[in-house]
Amino acid sequence: MNKTVNINLAGTFFHIDEDAFDKLNRYLIAIKNSFTNPQSQDEIIRDIEARIAELFSEKLDTNKQVITMKELDEVISIMGQPEDYAVDEELFDDTPEGEKQQNPKGYKKLFRDIDNKYIGGVSSGLGHYLGIDAIWVRLLWILLTVFTSGTFLLIYIIFWILVPEAKTIAEKLTMTGKPVNISNIERKIKENYDEISDNIKNADYDKYGKRIKSSFVTFFDTLGKMIMALLTVFVKFIGVILILISSLTLIGLFIGFFITGISGMFGTWYTDFFNIVNDSVMPIWLLSIMLFSAIGIPFFFLFILGLKILVDNLKSIGKITKLSLLGIWLITLIGLIIFGVLQASEQAYEGNVIKSEKLEIRPHDTLYLAMVSNDLYDKEMKRGFNFSVKYDEKDNQVLYSNGIRLVLKSTKDSLATITLDKKAKGRDYLTAKNRANAIDYKYILDGNTLKLDAYFLTAIEKKYRGQEIEISLYLPIGTILNADRNTRSFHRNSNRYQDILENGDEEYYLEIQDGKTFCLNCPEVKYKQEEQEETDFNRVNWEDENWQASWKEGNKIKIDKEGIDIQILNEVDSVNVKVNHKGIKVKTN
Known part of the structure; x- marks a missing residue:
């Protein structure tokens, strides 16, 4: 059981719930306090009370005689909050007109005019904003929709969603370009009062002042509510997606960068990796924090956006917090850009060192070619342009890489030649050349067997800067070559290298000819297949009698x-x- 209070509001008696009465009293006091100058204050308060009384009358019928909190909240939503009635003090002082700094014409802001709407109030709102009659705006919408095959209908819906409706008196005055001052507020209240009075006089008293709308307006009201309901569900779904994506990303970033940063302080394998590629003084833990901030802060704001979509009237994190996070994000972004530029500058130039040596391999000699590994570093023999950290015989760290390219070519010289082209990158040419010269690579000619290391080493202080080796082996025409199967991945080259050793020719005896090889012991099937493939590419001989x-x-x-x-x-x-x-x-x- 709730206690009720009898009140006299603008000459009309109402039964009102005690809680609602307390809220109404606070509401009227707040409106009164919003006027910083008492000039015309009492008259406006009387107009406001009269309008509230008319709205209360609309809410009551034979089955409902008491104003509750629900009806009061609905009336307040129509009347507006107390701050909507606040205006500048300079509008009430006695300063001469020429000394006042005000805009008597006010300024306009785009709102939807729901008081004069047919569908969503977009056209009437644009009419106020553009200063033309709303009927011309509606006609323009219809013509543009017809001539653009419905494109402007979509634009209308977007306006409907994005443009807010004018609810309060201040918003309605701003929509029409009128200054928000005492006289205009009073005039607006009186207009609304007169409109409500006319509605009550012309209303069906069995329904107590409910306005009868045309079927056209009612249809679009219903349609608008359906569209807005669907859009609300869709927007809420987007909010859920944003929260899921951002939260999972933030959790993953925190776990990944936290573990990386903490582990980096104590030394791990990826700490060694970072130190090898990093040429700046930035430690890995600081880089982890910067990466987390640069990626995590935008996702944090996406998380807040998702919460705001789902939770109405969500309390803001505060302007100071927003600006602080934005400042941190900008600082980390600038730091990462500087770090990236420094890292890129370390590979701006490429230098190389070429060394050649004659080998005692003559025409008609048989050469066996093989790659060899070192079990201390790795047993696998496969080309790969990457690196890893290994320990040598003295337990010192070294850079280990399989970035070796093998190219075989023919020569008309009487002796074979091996050429090592060591390559590396650096901030300038001399640095890159010195880094290339520091590559440690070995090979040996043992009798008629040429053994090439399947790896090379570099001092760890030289860091990894794209080091690789290209081995060119020039064999005299007439030499017999037998390449081991383990050389296959190292001489898998594109046509631009002009490598005469084809994949699949390993472990066969090949005679070196001018710019090509001839297989001496290939199976007949393989030989005929290759011969046929070569013939297929030859130009057709139009003079051939068989053809x-x-x-x-x-x-x-x-x-x-x-x-x-x-x-x-x-x-x-x-x-x-x-x-x-x-x-x-x-x-x-």
């Missing part, structure tokens, strides 16, 4: 300066095709 015999008598192809003339015959029909500067002509008989 001519495959044509029926009377068939012909003639190519001269006049063009191309093709004639094909069969048992029934014939086709003649002529191609020249006049075009293509096809004739059938």
Whole structure:
């Protein structure tokens, strides 16, 4: 059971719930306090009370005689909050007109005018903003929608969603470009009072002042509510997605960078990796914090955005917090850019060192070629342009890499030649060249077997800067080559390297010829297959008698300066095709 209070509001008696009465009293006092100058204050308060009384009358019927908190909240939503009635003090002082700094014309802001709406109030709102009658805006919407195949209908819906409706008196005055001052607020209240009075006089008293809308307006009101309901569900779904994505990302970033940063302080394998590629003084833990801030802060704001979409009237994190996070994000972003520029500058130039040596391999000699590994570092022999940290015989850290490219070529010299092209990068050419010269690579000619290391080493203080080696082996024409199977991945090259050792020729005896090899012991099937593949790429010999015999008598192809003339015959029909500067002509008989 709730206690009720009898009140006299603008000459009308109402029964009101005690809690609602307390809130109404605080509401009117707050409005009164919002006027910093008492001039015209009492008159406006009387107008406000009169309008509230009319709105209360609309809420009551034969089955409801008491104003509760629900009806009061609905009235307050129509009347606006107390701060909407606040205006500048300079509008009430006695300062001469020429000394006042005000804009008597006010300024306009785009709102939807729901008081004069047909669908969503977009056209009437644009009419106020543009200073033209709303009917011309509506007509323009219709024409643009027709001539753009419905595109402007989508634009209308976007306006409907994004443009807020004018609810309070201050918003309605701003929408029409009128200054928010005492006289305009009073005038607006009186207009609303007169409108409500007319509605009550002309209303059906069985329904106590409920306004009768046309079926057209009612239809679009219902349609608008359905569209807004669907859009609300869709927007809420987007909010859930934003929260899920941002929260999972933040958790993953925190775990990943926290573990990386903490572990980096005590030393791990990826700490060694970072130190090898990092040439700045930035430690890995600081880089982890900067990366977490640069990536995590935007996702944190996405998380807040998702919460605001789901939770109405969510309390803001505060302007100071927002600006602080933005400042941290900008600082970390600038720091990461500087770090990236420094790292990129360390690989700006490429330098190389070329060393050549003659080998005692002569024409008609047989050379066995093989790659060798070192079990101390790795047993696998496969080319890979990457690196890892290993320990040598003295337990010192070294950089280990399989970035070796093997290229075989023929030479007309009497002796074979091996050329090592060591490559590396640096901030300048001399640094890159010195880094390339520091590459430690070995090979040995043991009798008639050339053993090439399948790896190379670099001092760890030289850091990893794209070090690699290209080995070019020039063999005299007539030399017999037998390459081990383990060389396959190292000489898998593109055509631009002009490597004469093809993949699949390993472990066969190959005779070195001028710019190619000839297999001496390849299976006959493989040899014929390769021969056929080579033949398929050769140009057709039009003078070949066997090819001519495959044509029926009377068939012909003639190519001269006049063009191309093709004639094909069969048992029934014939086709003649002529191609020249006049075009293509096809004739059938």
